[in-house]
Amino acid sequence: MSPQDLQRHGAALHAALRGRHTLAPLREQCPGITLEEAYRIQEHMVALRVAEGERIVGKKIGVTSKPVQDFLGVYQPDFGQLTSGMVRSEAEGVDLNALIQPKAEAELAFVLERDLVGPDLTATDVIRATAYVSPCFEIVDSRIRDWTIKIEDTVADNASCGVFLLGEAKADPRDLDLALAGMVLEKNGELFSTSVGAAVQGSPVNAVVWLANTLGALGLPFRAGEVILSGSQSALVPVRDGDTLVCTVGGLGRCTARFHGRSAVAS
Template sequence: MDNNKIEQYGDELYEAFVARRAVPPLLSREPDITIEDAYRIQQRFVARRLAAGETVVGKKIGATSKPVQDFLGVYQPDFGILTSGMVYHEGDTIDLGGLIQPKAEAELAFVLKHDLKGPGITAMDVIRATDYVLPCFEIVDSRITNWQIKIQDTVADNASCGVYVLGKTKGDPRKLDLTLAGMVLEKNGEIFSTGVGAAVQGSPANAVAWLANTLGELGIPFKAGEVILSGSQSALVPVVDGDELVCTVGGLGSCRVKFSGRSAA
């Protein structure tokens, strides 16, 4: 795909983000689009957000667990860039008016104390480089109509990044069993789903290592202080005005988030 089209679709996704409206799937209009093309479109989309004043604060891994893959019809991991405009903290209420068609997923966030650059990174390297882990929610949001996405669509759309919420409880990954730690997701006081760290590529640390190596091949490092979202351990949860979600990770703690307003779709 030539640079003009890369910029065209990156700009279209950025404008859809600003206007809070969805656009037709890219793959339906460009059947020959490759994943490499899609990542170039993502770079353009993110560059527009940075030009508008945001900064890069981390990275995220998407489509790592079977429930999410089954829902999306996307069967390989992808990644996106986290920016300063996406950050919420426990206790904040998320205004759905800033999103299009949001769905929440519960996962583990890694906050780094050292830079990390692949290839050759192992899960143990990830643990050593991590300052602490937190329970968190990622509120994914698609700029593609009705979530009609294939891998190329979600990659171009910055891995369907919406916003994310970090819990307050910090855990030392050297003292937690990230693989076997259970996660319970409650919606409005009732259990919605349960999961375990092993659902994410065998361990959330494995998923982070995969991303470090994938980005390392592109010359992109993890930076000290960055947040790395390791991938959903839950099914995707639709959210509307008044909903409250709580995810609890065994041995670590909980993250709670509330929602208000009405999303664009």
């Protein structure tokens, strides 16, 4: 694929994001698209957000748990860039009017107090570099029609990033067994799912190690202050106006996400 084609597809995905509409899967538009080309398209899409005034605030790991892999039919992790325009708070909730076809994921966020430069990092390196972990929700949102995605589609679409919010609860990761810490997810006051950290690559910290080493090999370090989303521990949760989600992590605390408004494709 030519550089001009990569830029064109990145621009089309960015326009879909801003215009709240969907596109045909990239693998249909570009038969034979490679994973490397998909990441190059992602770079162009994110660069357009930065050019509008947003800044990179972290990274996300996607498609790490079996429920999400089974839903999407994607069986390898991917990564995307988090920007300042994606940040939401528990107090403000999530405005669905800015999204297309959102689904929520409950997970653990790592907030770094110092740089991490891979490759060859270990779990110990990640834990030492982490200021704290918090329960969080990522609201994923695909610019690909009807979520009919494979790995190349979601990678090009910045790993289906939508928005995210961190819970106010914080803990030193050295004080928790991240693999065994249980997570309870409730939707509108009713139990939706339960899981443990081991559902994500054996432990959320393993997912962060994978990403730090993968990006480090590409010359992309983690920076102090960045937020790293370690991957969903729950199945994807469709959300709509009036919904409230609460995820509680044993030994850590909870994160609450309240939703209002109407997405472009209402669930």
